[in-house]
Amino acid sequence: MSGSTERLDVINPATEEILDTIPLGTAADVDAAVDRARDAFPAWAGTPLPERLGYLAALADELERCTDDLTALITAEVGTPLSECRSAQVGLPIAVLRDTVEVAAAHPWRERCGRSEVWREPAGVVGAITPWNFPLHQIVAKMAPALAAGCTFVLKPSEVAPLNALVLFDALKAVGLPPGVANVVLGTGPVVGEAIAGHPGVDVVSFTGSVRAGTRVAEVAARNVTRVALELGGKSPNVILPDADLDRAVPAGVGQAFVNAGQACIALSRMLVPADRLAEAEELARRSVARIVVGDPLDPSTTMGPVVSAAQRDRIRGFVTDAVDDGARVVAGGPDTPEGLDRGFFVRPTVLSGVTNATTVSRQEVFGPVLVLLPYRDENEAVALANDTPFGLSAGVWSSDPDHARQVAARLRAGQVKINGARTRDHIRAPFGGYKRSGIGRELGPFGLDEFLELKAVLT
Secondary structure (H helix, E strand, C coil), rough: CCCCCCEEEECCCCCCEEEEEEEEECHHHHHHHHHHHHHHHHHCCCHHHHHHHHHHHHHHHHHHHHHHHHHHHHHHHHHCCHHHHHHHHHHHHHHHHHHHHHHHHHHHCCEECEEEEEEEEEECCEEEEEECCCCCHHHHHHHHHHHHHCCCCEEEECCCCCHHHHHHHHHHHCCCCCCEEEEECCCCCHHHHHHHHHHCCCCCEEEEHHHHHHHHHHHHHHCCCCCCEECCCCEEEEECCCCCCHCCCHHHHHHHCHHHHHCCCCCEEEEEEEEHHHHHHHHHHHHHHHHHCCCCCCCCCCCCCCCCHHHHHHHHHHHHHHHCCCCCCCECCCCHHHCCCCCCCCCEEEEEEECCCCCCCCCCCCCCCEEEEEEEECHHHHHHHHHHCCCEEEEEEEECCCCHHHHHHCCCCCEEEEEEEHHHCCCCCCCCCCCCEEEEECCHHHHHHHCEEEEEEEEE
C-alpha cells in the first residue's frame, strides 16, 4: 500500500459514476517493490520449472472461479459489453495462462549449438506497464511468461482500469505465490511508470501503450541499458482483393475494426477496396454499422458499449469532425452523441469515405470505432497503400484463393497478417508485435517467453 495521500477516482464509462478510489503510488513505492522483487529473485529463479508452472496453472483455475465477478468488474471499468467481456476480457487471459504452462514445459531451456551449449536463464526483475483496453489480458501476457521464465515482477497497471489487477493479485495470494515474486504499484505513467522504466534494479521493461509513451519508456530505460519490449500502436490495413466475397469481407472487416469499440491496437481501421467496388463496399459497411447496438454494456442486446473516458470520447469525435471538415464523406455514424445516450462516454461507430491515405484520420491511430475506406486501382497499389503507414502491427487480406492471399501477406510489412477474417484471439501462441513504430519484441507463445530470458553460451 502506498504511503501517498493522493487518490484517484476510477470512473464507470457507461454511467460516469465513481466505481472506487485508488491510491497514487510514488517513486519510493516503486523502489520498495523492486527491492522486494530483487530479494525474491534468487529463490524464485531456483524454483524447479514444474513448480513455477504449477502456480500458473493454479492461478488459471482461481481466475476461472472468479470469472463472473471479473467479467462484471471489467465491464464496469472499461465498458466492454458483458456478451463480449466474458470471452475477450476474462477468458482470453485464462487461456494465455494455460498455454504459457504448455509452452514453457516444452521450451528448449538447454540445447546444443555447434560445439557449445546454450542455456536459457531468467533475465531478472521485470517491470511491466500495461494499458486499459484489455487490462487483465495485457497483464497476464507479460506476467505469465515472466514468472514461467523464473523472473520476478513489478506491475504498474493502467490507472484508468486498475481494479481487475487487484483481483488478480488477490488470486496470486490465494494460490500461495511466494512473497515478493509479483508486486503491484498503482499510479500514473509520469510518476510510477517513469520510475519503473528508469530503475537500475529492473532488468527488463515490458510496455504496452502509445508510441509517445513507449518512446519515453525506451529513452528512460536506455540510461541503464535496460532491455525493453514495446507493444505500441497500429493503423492496420485490411486489403480486400478483387476476387474476395465482399458480402463476407466487408461486414467481417467492420467487426475487426470496431472490436472493443475500436479500442484495440490491432483494429483493422483502414479498409482497402477495389475502386470499381467502392460504392458497393460503402453500402455493405453502412448496413453493418446499422446492426450495431450501442448502449448499456449490461444489456444483453448491446454489441458496443462506451469508450473508456471523456477524454477518449472527445478525441475520437475530434478526429471525425476534422475529417469531415477536410472533405470526408460520412457513410455511417458521425461525431454527434448517439441518440438517447447523453450520459456516459458513448460515440457513434463511424465509417468514412472520400479520404486519401495522406489524411490525418488515415494515418494516426484513432483508438475508437472509426473506419476509413480507401479505394485502389490494382494489387500493387493496394500493397503500397497498406504499407504506407508509420505502423506495422497487424493487417488483413481477403481473397477467394488462400494461396494468393498468402502471396499478398508476404508483401505486407506487419507483425501479424490475418487471412479471410482470422482473429488474433484464436491464435494465442502466435507471436504478437509489430514492425516499424508498432514496437520492439514479441508477446505470447515461445517468442514471448524468450523476451524474459537471457542466453548463456557454455563452451566446453
